[in-house]
Amino acid sequence: NAGVTQTPKFRILKIGQSMTLQCTQDMNHNYMYWYRQDPGMGLKLIYYSVGAGITDKGEVPNGYNVSRSTTEDFPLRLELAAPSQTSVYFCASSYSPDVSVGTNTEAFFGQGTRLTVV
Amino acid sequence: GQQVMQIPQYQHVQEGEDFTTYCNSSTTLSNIQWYKQRPGGHPVFLIQLVKSGEVKKQKRLTFQFGEAKKNSSLHITATQTTDVGTYFCAGPGSNYQLIWGAGTKLIIKP
Numbered sequence: 001n002a003g004v005t006q007t008p009k010f011r012i013l014k015i016g017q018s019m020t021l022q023c024t025q026d027m028n029h030n031y032m033y034w035y036r037q038d039p040g041m042g043l044k045l046i047y048y049s050v051g052a053g054i055t056d057k058g059e060v061p062n063g064y065n066v067s068r069s070t071t072e073d074f075p076l077r078l079e080l081a082a083p084s085q086t087s088v089y090f091c092a093s094s095y096s097p098d099v100s101v102g103t104n105t106e107a108f109f110g111q112g113t114r115l116t117v118v
Numbered sequence: 119g120q121q122v123m124q125i126p127q128y129q130h131v132q133e134g135e136d137f138t139t140y141c142n143s144s145t146t147l148s149n150i151q152w153y154k155q156r157p158g159g160h161p162v163f164l165i166q167l168v169k170s171g172e173v174k175k176q177k178r179l180t181f182q183f184g185e186a187k188k189n190s191s192l193h194i195t196a197t198q199t200t201d202v203g204t205y206f207c208a209g210p211g212s213n214y215q216l217i218w219g220a221g222t223k224l225i226i227k228p
Contacts, residue, residue, distance in 0.1 A: 031214060042206065042220040043161070050214050058215065090160055098210035099149045099168055106151070107208075107216065109160040 002026050006091050006110030013081040013117045021076040021113050023091030031094045032074040033107070034058075034066065036087040043090070049074055081117045089113045120145050120211045124219030132227050137194040139222035141207035148210055150183055150190045155221070156203040164192075164205075194224070202226055 007022045025032065030051045035043040045058030049068040063085060065077040074093075078085060091110040096102030121144045131137050141150065149168045153161040165174055167183035167190060174181045178201075180193045194201055204221040211217040 033216070040223075043218045045215060048215060056213065092161075097214045097216055099166075101214070105149055105166055105210070106163040107153075107161075109162070112160050 004091055004093055004108050004110040006089075006113055008113060009111060010114045011116070013078075013115065015081060015083065015117060017081050018077070018079050019081070019115075021078070021089055021091070021115075023074045023076065023110060024072050025074075025091075025093040025108070026072065027093060027095070027108065028071060029093035029095050029108075030071065031097055032068065033092045033094075034064075034074070034076045035090045035092065036060065036085075037090060037112075038087050046076065046089075078115075083117050085115065086117045087115060089115060120217055122207060122209055122217045122219045124207055124222060126222055127220065128223045128225060130225045130227050131197050133199060134196050137197050137201070137224050138191060139205050139207075140189065140191045141219045142189045143209055143217075144188075146187050148187075150187075150207055150209045151216075152181060152190075152192055153206045153208065154203050155206065159203075161206060197224065197226060199226055 004025045033048045034046040044060045046064050047066040049055045052071050055066050090112050092107045094107040095104045124141045151166050152164040155161045171185045172183040178195045182191045204223045206221045207219040208216045
């Protein structure tokens with residue numbers, strides 16, 4: 001059971017380059033999330049999705065884009081990379097974020113992508 | 119907007135001492151979750167609390183959900199080196215997001 005798979009694990013980008021962080025889950029979860037975590041800090045929500053074809057902005061969406069064409073995949077696109085985007089990026093998925101939607105609210109995280117922009 | 123405050127930011131303990139972290143939400147929560155993130159790792163789910171006043175135990179870890187369902191705590195008895203990491207609480211926000219506390223880093227003094 002793979003869970004949530006993120007690729008790549010590490011990447012160095014030059015300022016102005018673009019890249020896509022891949023995220024796929026095999027648990028048939030509707031809810032998927034992208035977070036960034038700066039050193040020694042907490043999780044900041046970039047974008048999230050409540051199902052295929054539906055995405056919405058989180059706390060820090062500027063400089064990023066997402067798509068959700070299938071239930072399994074939720075790629076994050078960085079356009080025109082900047083040093084401020086140096087961070088660890090986590091993708092997560094869950095069956096439900098709230099017990100009013102479903103009783104199992106556990107979020108599963110990928111291993112993370114460590115991105116450095118130079 | 120909705121917030122979940124978590125304190126303290128850090129706690130230094132000697133091995134064998136107890137550790138506690140507290141979360142306080144600006145709104146009533148339907149449930150609260152706790153996660154642990156080891157250094158260099160990703161957050162891993164520990165537990166979910168749903169009922170008002172609920173107390174759950176996992177070996178040396180005790181989780182509590184307040185009567186008003188706005189606050190929660192995690193207490194670790196007799197810490198061990200394997201407990202090192204950052205502990206996060208999270209609760210559901212509007213629009214199906216999760217609202218995260220800032221985390222409490224448990225540091226074991228040498």
